[in-house]
Amino acid sequence: MRDLALDPPSASPLTCGLADSLFARAAESPTMPVLARRTVPGSATWEEVSAVEFRDEVVDLAKGLIASGTAPGNRVAIMARTRYEWTVLCHALWTVGAEVVPIYPTSSREQVEWILRDSGCVAVLVEDEQSVMTVGSVCAQLPRLRHVWQLDAGALDQLVARGEAIPAATVDSMRRIVLPDSTAVVAYTSGTSGHAMGCALSHRGLAFICDTLLAGWGHVAAPPGEQGSVLAFLPFSHVYGLMIQSLCIRGGLLMGHEPDLGADALSTSLRSFRPTYLYAVPSLLEKIYKNFLRASQLSGRGALFERAAETARHFAAATERQRLGRGSGPGFDLRMQHALYERTVYRRLRATLGGRVLRATSGGSPLSRDLSLFYEGIGIYVHDGYGLTETSGGVTMQPYGREKSGTVGQPLPGTAVKVAEDGEILVRGPSVFQGYLGDPAATRAALRDGWLATGDLGRLDGEGYLTITGRKKDIIITSSGKSVAPAALEQRLRMHPLVHQAVVVGDNRPCVGALITLDPDFLADWRAALSLQGDAPAREAREENALREEIGRAVAAANSSVSPSESIRVFRVLPEPFDVSNGLLTPSMKLRRDEIVRRYALEIDAMYQSRTRPARPPAPDDASVWDEDNVFR
Structure with a gap:
């Protein structure tokens, strides 16, 4: 059995709830832009929202939640795509000590009923009339559900108006009693077999992941002296998307939202928002690569692209050997070929992603080594990491300056990883969940002497890099x-x-x-x-x-x-x-x-x-x- 644990992070431990970071940011840097939103849906024009403006929106909405009877410990579901309003409501709920229950907007009627009933939600925010009808069809089985708010019908404005009489001091007092170890999110697993299970994630666990990543890798999110920016398009209904949201707010990265994952909408947003850092999943990175290839073939330059892609992979592999101390780096001929393709191919590829992306992170499933080398070779290193819902989204990351493609990196500082005799990956650390909601037997089965049995299979090499080989049940x-x-x-x-x-x-x-x-x-x-x-x-x-x-x-x-x-x-x-x-x-x-x-x-x-x-x-x-x-x- 191999195990590995790195020194704990230097980031300060959390002493409050997740919402406090936006209040601190508003007090320290009130005019700093923290969010960007479109004035017109689908447009290429973005309007920046300052830290103090964001805080005030959260406070106004929190007053409306209080007026509607939302109390600390209540669970409220958000069934919407990745939108600006998602972030505002999420932080308003955390401000009053409520727990967020994300639901995918594409979930079936049965899935919606199960999650709302199992979690005992008192309210749910949905996007449109179709979602209202879905929730309405199961309301008879949900005795605790008191409110169904429809986003596109002005629900948030109505909540703000309802809370006008609530003093801001009431909001502040509720925010200050939120404890780090209280539950922030009940995130349901994917449910690939049987019912999805609700994972209780604490404010401390989510903050630990974000602060650890910011402490070790935050400096690569943007060029020196510039504010980093992230276009959030992955679902906030998944713990990976939630982690990105909290990381941006806690780290002062400018965050935009794109709810439409269609190729045209995403391409337009990337070109107009121009992020400096990209968070993605392997399937999306595969699709982007295939779109590069398809576009080159349609323009009659397919052979040129394939030669450039092969050169990018060779260049990245040679560079990797050099940084790991196993070679002298790319030779003269390879450097010349790479420089030629940089002028003719690579910079055009980067332009399709907005032209400012320096690095990226891939999560959700392992990224192939060939694809990782391709992106590094064209000038965008992709940090492949590993995590799961039960670990608040993060376990490993590529160590900066010692990245090794084909692996998911090393355990985050403060997190321990070991591989059991049967190949199962076990994890221990501050980000591990509090347990499965209402299922102590399943919690005991997953947590063994403080170690989380992930169900994933992998191996640790001699330098502590983890490689994922599959799922135990698969x-x-x-x-x-x-x-x-x-x-x-x-x-x-x-x-x-x-x-x-x-x-x-x-x-x-x-x-x-x-x-x-x-x-x-x-x-x-x-x-x-x-x-x-x-x-x-x-x-x-x-x-x-x-x-x-x-x-x-x-x-x-x-x-x-x-x-x-x-x-x-x-x-x-x-x-x-x-x-x-x-x-x-x-x-x-x-x-x-x-x-x-x-x-x-x-x-x-x-x-x-x-x-x-x-x-x-x-x-x-x-x-x-x-x-x-x-x-x-």
Whole structure:
């Protein structure tokens, strides 16, 4: 068993609630801009909000909450996208000692009912009429729910008006009695199997993560002498998004909000807001990379981009060896090639992200080493970190100046990590949650002698860097007894431009298989580039054969990273993607593996039946020969 703990951070310990940081900022630097909002939704014009203006908005809203009967310890749900109002209401609730319960706005009726009932919320803020109807349909099962506030119907203005008679001193007195160890957030897990569980997170735990990151990495958020800026677009309904919000407020970073994760809206916001630091998830970074590639192909410069991307990866790998003391860095020829592509390619790529991003952080799931090296090579180092809901969002981070791509870095100072004999990652530290709401048995099962059993599998190398290898419950055991972690294979498959999603299967089967969905944009471009001639049936047959061969190459590339016994032998391309709307993704975009396997049981059976009919024995790295004729229907 390997374990690692670094020295505790130098940041001052929390002595109050999370809302106090904005009051302190308003007192020390009243005119400092802390938030930016659009005057018109979707516009490219941002209006800055000073620390004192933000504080006053929070106080006015807190008075309305008090007038509405919100008391310390009450739980209030926020069911909205990442918006300016989310941040204001969240801090108003913390100011009066209430607990925030985030709910994804895309949650189903059953999920909304479960969270509101399990947490005992007294109020819920929703965005629109559709969400009001969702909550209204389950109100009969929610005896504690007193208020349903609709954001787009002016609910916050109405609350402010209701609280006009409440003295500001009342707000101040309530804020001062909020203790660091009181619960700030009840964040529900993704619910990939069974009911989601509410994780009670304290003010101290959330502040510890933010203050530790600011103490060790805050100086890289912007050029020297400039205020850092972050465009928040990840859901505040997830602990990662909540951590970003608190980190910006506590660290004095200018924060803008983008509720729409669509490519066009996000691109417009990045170009107009021009953040200095980017917080993202691997799927988004993969999509940005594929969009770079697609744009270059459409402009006839696909080959140039691919050469530039390869040079970026080689340059970053050489730079990494140098900073880790294992090499002399990029050679003369590589430096010259990199300098050429910097002028012709890399700076244009950075411009699509606003042109000011210096570094980024990736979380939610591990980032592939190839993708990490690509971004470092074009001038944006991505710090891959690790955390989970039960740890208030943070466990590890890449040590500044000693970054190692392909790992999730080292434990944060003050946090201890060890790997059990079975490979499970165990964590101990101030950010670990208080327990699962109303479920002491599950809490005892997760917390073992003060160590949180994460359910994740990983390994610590000799220098203390952690590598995530998968989820304990996701391990596939084939009929021959071979254990396979699907994450690495799925990650490699998704790097192919045509592959949108991948789910590796194979429990109690003779070999590993994969269910694959295609990227519709790349598929359309790929079909157009084929320029097949002949009648429709002939074209469709040749297109199907070409597509089968292309996906076969993607599978072979993924197989090159594992042993022959772990490689994918059969695959099936599905006609539609896994999505929240069809119940195959969680609201946090995690795969519902059990549901996917159940939904596509017939396709999986057919996929393995075709394996028994090849005309010749398969080569060790030849996946495509296992496919049946109509595998792409």
